[in-house]
Amino acid sequence: xQFGKIAIIVTGLTLGQPAVSQGVEAGxxxxxxxAISSDGSVVAxxxxxxxxxxxxxxxxxxxxxxxxxxxxxxxxxxxxxxxxLTVLAGHVFTxxxxxxxxxxxxxxxxxxxxxxPMRWVATLGTNGRLHSRFLEEEEIGHHRVDSWWCLxxx
Numbered sequence: 001x002q003f004g005k006i007a008i009i010v011t012g013l014t015l016g017q018p019a020v021s022q023g024v025e026a027g028x029x030x031x032x033x034x035a036i037s038s039d040g041s042v043v044a045x046x047x048x049x050x051x052x053x054x055x056x057x058x059x060x061x062x063x064x065x066x067x068x069x070x071x072x073x074x075x076x077x078x079x080x081x082x083x084x085l086t087v088l089a090g091h092v093f094t095x096x097x098x099x100x101x102x103x104x105x106x107x108x109x110x111x112x113x114x115x116x117p118m119r120w121v122a123t124l125g126t127n128g129r130l131h132s133r134f135l136e137e138e139e140i141g142h143h144r145v146d147s148w149w150c151l152x153x154x
Contacts, residue, residue, distance in 0.1 A: 028079050030153020038144035040128035047126050050092050050149045054085045059152035064145045093125040
């Protein structure tokens with residue numbers, strides 16, 4: 001599959017199961033609890049291990065992949081320390097931190113902020129879904145993403 005370049009980080013499609021492990025190969029994860037494909041299936045680990053860790057009070061680091069790179073892998077991955085976690089019907093959900101809108105550029109790798117004041121937030125779940133919005137707008141985006149849920153090793 002080939003996708004156009006992502007100009008704003010609210011749209012994204014993932015490559016599927018072969019790419020799911022890419023985020024953890026980069027050493028971003030102290031201990032992988034579960035890797036989730038964009039279709040919501042478990043690729044590695046288990047949702048139960050994640051839910052148990054959350055309910056035991058462990059710090060969780062979460063990553064997700066957006067878009068397709070020019071050669072292989074994701075266009076980019078985002079990682080954050082989960083601050084707000086919910087366990088619901090065997091799944092775990094979190095909200096991303098609120099960030100200022102940014103524009104990634106892959107030709108000359110850089111990320112700039114937009115001049116207009118726009119804040120972005122999303123929910124991410126072990127069901128493979130990311131729901132996002134700019135706080136200044138009413139529209140909510142719905143995306144399928146690969147994600148990695150890890151014990152935070154910091």
